[in-house]
Amino acid sequence: MKNLNTIAIVAASAFACTSFAAADESDLFQLGDQLHGVARPSEIAELPSLVPGTIVEVHVKEGQFVKKGTPLVTMDDRVPRARLLAATVEANLTGALKRAEVEHRMAVSRLNRLRAALSRGAGAGFELEEAEGVRDSAAAAIEQQRDILKAAEANRQLAEAQLAQYTITAPFDGLVTEIHRKSGAIDPSQLIVTMANLSTLEVEMHLPSRLYGTVQRGQTLPLKAGQPIANSINASVVSVSPIIDSASDTFRCLLQINNSQTLLPAGFSVVLKNSDNNTAIGRVTNAR
Structure with missing residues (x-):
């Protein structure tokens, strides 16, 4: 009787293991x-307006495929365009720098002549000191004019970036799915194109x-x-x-x-x- 019970327990255990394995495999994909x-x-x-203004032209239609960088909408940009023009002119004003460079060359030339005269026993020491001061002042004037032109170029780039905000362009190749506004005044962050x-x-x-x-x-x-x-x-x-x-x-x-x-x-x-x-x-x- 004990042997029969042992066999029954072993058989039940084997069945349980088989059932668990099958359940584990089937439960994975129920x-x-x-x-x-x-x-x-x-x-x-979803492309909004970055600046306040007025829409003057919509360049695309809904459903149109466009390449990255294609202009989609242009706003009235007369003011920032004029600002860019003025900044560009200012950044190209190199006359003051050229004048400073000429004055520096003249100061260096005069200083060299004084040194040559002093080597021959002519001239005075204070004249040499004065000439060196003029040369250093002319060199400083050159650096000042260069800094002014750098600032003017930075202003030009700023004006260019501000002008770019008045044109909404495609950020990637794709379809224009919706045009939310086609005309009129708009506020910053107002949705224009999707x-x-x-x-x-x-x-x-x-x-x-x-x-x-x-x-x-x-x-x-x-x-x-x-x-x-x-x-x-x-x-x-x-x-x-x-x-x-x-x-x-x-x-x-x-x-x-x-x-x-x-x-x-x-x-x-x-x-x-x-x-x-x-x-x-x-x-x-x-x-x-």
Whole structure:
């Protein structure tokens, strides 16, 4: 009887171990897992006005593709443009510097003549001391004029930077998605144009911690896209966070979808499902 009990205990233990192993493998990718995300532009910029003023021209239209640096909106810049012109003229006023350089050369020449005369026994020592003072004063005048020109050049650069604030330019290659203001007076920080880079779409997902290690950077995963795509698309894993959030028991994963021809819109939903649906997680599981 004791032997029968021992056999029963061993058999039960073996069954329990087998069941635990099976449960451990299946729990990793539970049936019904649906990991959701949204395909968003890789870059989006809401461009405000940096200075108060009046819009005089909108250079682009909604839906237009523009290159980085393309002017989008120009404000009335007559005042800063005139300020730049004046600063440029001031920065190029080199006459005073040239005069100081001529006076310095003359002072050096006179000093050399006095030294030569003193070597022959002619002239007086106080004349040499006076000539050296004139030379040093002329050299100081040169440095002063150079400092004045440096300050004038700094003012010119400041005026140029201030003028640039009156034109809103594209910060990257992308589409103009919305023009919020086309005319009239505007205040600083008031939104004017919105742009988006749709050549690459990004999907941020927070995956359960049990999946950590099964999704790795560089992998290509198929996603099921919602409407209006309603099809499977590929996404590359570009980032897997090494930090698991203890509150949600998830880790962050960033995927990218190649959209170089901009055929896909942004904002559609995507799903990463389990192996029961023969989608992404199932393939990663099989690869593991």
